[in-house]
Amino acid sequence: MLNFTRICHNMLSIKGYSSKMFFSDVFLFNIPNEEEHRQIKFYRRSLRDSSNPLELPEELFLRRYRVNKEVFVYLHTQLHLPNGARCTFIPPILQLATTLQLLGGGSYQWQVGVDFVAPMSQSTVHYVTTSVIKEMESAFCKKWIRFKISNVTKQFFYAKYRIPSVIGCIDGTHIMMLRPQQNEHMFFNRKGKHSINAMIICNETLEIMSVNAKYGGCAHDSFVWQQSKERAMLETEYDKGMRNFWLLGDSGYKLENYLLTPYRVSEENSPEHEFNKTHSKARSIVERSIGVWKSRWRIVLEERKCRYTPQKLATIIYVTAALHNICCHYRVALPERITENTEERWNNIPITQNAESQTATSIRDRIRDGLLGLN
Template sequence: MIVLRLLDLPSGLRSTYIPPMLQLAATLNILGGGAYQRQVGSDWAAPMGQSTIAEITSKVIKRMQSVLCPLMIKFVPMESTKEFFFEKYRIPGVIGCIDGSHIMILRPTENENMFFNRKGRHSLNAMIICDEKTKIMAINARYGGSAHDSFVWRQSEERVALEREHLSNSTSSWLLGDSGYPLEPFLLTPYRNASENSPEMNFNSVHSQARCIVERCIGRLKSRWRIILEERKCRYKPIRVVEIANVCAALHNICCTHNVPHPEVNIPNTSRNHGFEIPPTGESFSREAKRIRDAIRDDLYVM
């Protein structure tokens, strides 16, 4: 009812008109169950033809994109997030965690090479930033699976915002990301090739525990909205899949806000050894980022 009220879907007078409640139910069935349109249309509770289902879901998803996404997905760092990460992990300044997640799609008919990922499958590489409550603060699924996590990050509005804040002499806020991202003053990554029992290894261990929150977020997102689950392939054009990913993120946040029980999922260790160092953005940024990370490393080792 909350989503239905927010969307304010139009009503009609024709005897063949589908009530807003059924329009939303059919759309949520596809997003949550990952079912095909024909299967949803044959549901005894809301029997509809495949073409009707296609028209309804297209309109409802576009409506969700325009109404729910701006309302529910906002990159607004909170002091409470910093407090959580410091109290639990002793890492100061953390405003969220970032990771990339691939959404599998059918083989595109255009620009196929842009969607061919390193695992030999076609996908979109979605950048996700979440807070300590696994609420999604930002999602960017506009780039194909061939795009590296660091590339998606560097094109993002969130990076622009954090860089602007840093250049305005604010150096106390950063995200946590894995080694697929460049080390920057506003994005802390693990040390590479850290020695056993060293301060760097200790930092990496705490960093990994804290960053697990975004892995949990992605696991819950895909388990609840199974249309973007890795085992499935979205049977839509890439531009439509971007809309679906955004809408699923907004619905995920609504569930978090209203304490809807989330599916329990096993969270695998998705930290990737990329085999190469992601180049820093600039020398001055690199020096400042290393200074911040080293200071946190030393404090954690003393603790």
């Protein structure tokens, strides 16, 4: 058998054949013995030492890491990534690049590791990405995911849809996962798959103001909302006397004084039917926000089916939501939309328990009449 190390040396010496090109071609070879495995680790490390993701063309950079270079530099300056222990030989810039590539591509860790910009073993990819994701959660989630009542949002929805005092839109989306080892029944959804049911609240700019990834796929949208701190906040503000603010939700939610839902029964061309059409158009913003979020950070796409524990998947959901908001703030070009078999429709079964309050019904009727000029 030809000596693999000698082949490496000869090919690297060929004029016009770069080390990066060489590595991407030969890394998938089976390593015959321990010595040659050690040589590959040496070449892999030398390639990393000379790599700089920021040297990639802007278009390729955006496609690979899902952010532009401005956002990448911002993330890099805000994170305090380790330089010691096992990560001594992985520069922080490559740690960040590897993590973004995993979140944006949703690939297996070993597939990320054979990338010619940041080549590393699967175990190293796992260690690096776990560390960086935890750091991202601490640095970005509280800062970039904030639920608030904004007059700007109210003005937008009234100007475009003639619905007053809307502070955002709410919906649930399922993030698929492999069968968990513990409490499997909590993650078994109505489609017979395992997932986390994430509650998303967004505003008119597609910014995710709130995300709740605490509950498994067996939980209904309405249950997640009932247990959320956002609902508790709005209920407290309402009890204090604050009025004229509500979220837009679909028929999977109960009509409340601060949550506006469509009429469950409406005849064709009736005032209720016209209200429902306008309500649906306005509420579609949250579906678009979820679509952009999943298209940019493909690790949360249904087809990817994350191979992580529920706890780590929840962290990934929060981190990618924060990264989504950062991209919105810096106006990063929208990703190509990916059409997936969305779960929102089958999960939004109209609830029948708990009769709607008379106050909430009156509020919706007044909005309906104002929308159609009936008052």
